[in-house]
Amino acid sequence: SIPKDNQSIHIIDEWVTNYRPFSKEGKNASYIPALEKVNSSQLGITLIGPDGTNFKSGDWDIPFTLQSISKVISFIAACMHHGIPYVLDKVDLEPTGDPFYSIIRLEMHKPGKPFNPMINAGAITVSSILPGDNSTKKLESIRSLMEKMVGKRPRLNEEVFLSEWQTANRNRALAYYLKETGYLEIEVEEALEVYLKQCSLEVTTEDIALIGLILAQDGYHPIRNEQILPKEVARLAKSLMLTCGVYNASGKFAASIGIPAKTGVSGGIMAAVPPRVRNENLPLLQGCGIGIYGPAIDEYGSSVAGVMLLKQIADSWDLSIF
Numbered sequence: 001s002i003p004k005d006n007q008s009i010h011i012i013d014e015w016v017t018n019y020r021p022f023s024k025e026g027k028n029a030s031y032i033p034a035l036e037k038v039n040s041s042q043l044g045i046t047l048i049g050p051d052g053t054n055f056k057s058g059d060w061d062i063p064f065t066l067q068s069i070s071k072v073i074s075f076i077a078a079c080m081h082h083g084i085p086y087v088l089d090k091v092d093l094e095p096t097g098d099p100f101y102s103i104i105r106l107e108m109h110k111p112g113k114p115f116n117p118m119i120n121a122g123a124i125t126v127s128s129i130l131p132g133d134n135s136t137k138k139l140e141s142i143r144s145l146m147e148k149m150v151g152k153r154p155r156l157n158e159e160v161f162l163s164e165w166q167t168a169n170r171n172r173a174l175a176y177y178l179k180e181t182g183y184l185e186i187e188v189e190e191a192l193e194v195y196l197k198q199c200s201l202e203v204t205t206e207d208i209a210l211i212g213l214i215l216a217q218d219g220y221h222p223i224r225n226e227q228i229l230p231k232e233v234a235r236l237a238k239s240l241m242l243t244c245g246v247y248n249a250s251g252k253f254a255a256s257i258g259i260p261a262k263t264g265v266s267g268g269i270m271a272a273v274p275p276r277v278r279n280e281n282l283p284l285l286q287g288c289g290i291g292i293y294g295p296a297i298d299e300y301g302s303s304v305a306g307v308m309l310l311k312q313i314a315d316s317w318d319l320s321i322f
């Protein structure tokens with residue numbers, strides 16, 4: 001139950017009800033056929049505070065696939081295995097202002113190094129350097145890191161994986177281009193298999209809220225009382241979420257919400273809210289993790305109702321880092 005001094009958090013129930021109808025302004029991702037058929041009007045949220053107290057509302061427990069939220073986890077896994085400098089030799093840290101699937105900058109800027117690990121080109125490159133000499137082991141490095149963070153092994157949604165695998169022409173094109181320029185050290189199909197499988201790992205808003213919380217706490221797992229990720233890696237991941245996490249809407253997202261967050265085309269949003277002294281009246285928000293799910297997405301690939309809900313929360317409780 002929610003401690004007394006956190007009671008005002010219950011207003012989120014009202015906001016979930018109010019924003020759910022706005023799902024109609026978006027559409028489920030249709031380029032991955034399995035995502036198109038889910039109920040578009042779902043909206044749910046989990047918020048986990050620094051002492052593990054959590055607040056859940058709406059469709060918080062509906063499983064959905066990580067999609068691009070997995071890019072944060074694979075980047076962290078790669079940095080933990082190789083060290084940050086090795087990974088930054090493969091991917092840069094610059095926002096593109098382009099959609100997540102864009103290929104244009106790989107050719108425009110020699111030698112074709114992906115601009116950042118949050119766009120598909122960068123994420124496929126990161127998947128290729130994950131530890132292990134085959135795709136199963138590489139995927140396992142993500143799954144076991146998730147298990148450490150959320151306490152359970154994520155299930156692979158085979159249907160979503162196959163659905164995207166069979167239609168992934170754009171990602172194949174990116175991977176072939178990366179192979180040609182030397183950024184992909186393994187075979188194209190193997191890198192794609194890792195990348196598309198990590199995108200198809202299933203979570204609930206509770207799982208991604210917990211990962212958001214660990215990031216908000218600079219890699220410290222406040223419930224297990226354990227430093228799970230190196231502080232530098234957690235900070236790097238958050239800086240990428242803020243500058244590149246919403247692709248060509250990252251600037252707008254930073255200006256209007258101001259919380260490091262990563263969105264995915266299945267409608268998930270993972271946010272890491274740093275402690276803000278101005279919120280001492282609501283301890284739950286002092287360095288918390290927020291997970292949101294709403295499958296109807298906007299033109300940038302982010303949940304329409306989910307972004308509105310997060311903005312309402314950020315505005316009402318002054319959560320912007322700026």
Ligand code: GLN
Nearest residue numbers: 067068100199264265301
């Ligand atoms: N699997 C998706 C893709 O590669 C992930 C994209 C996203 O969530 N933005 O297209």
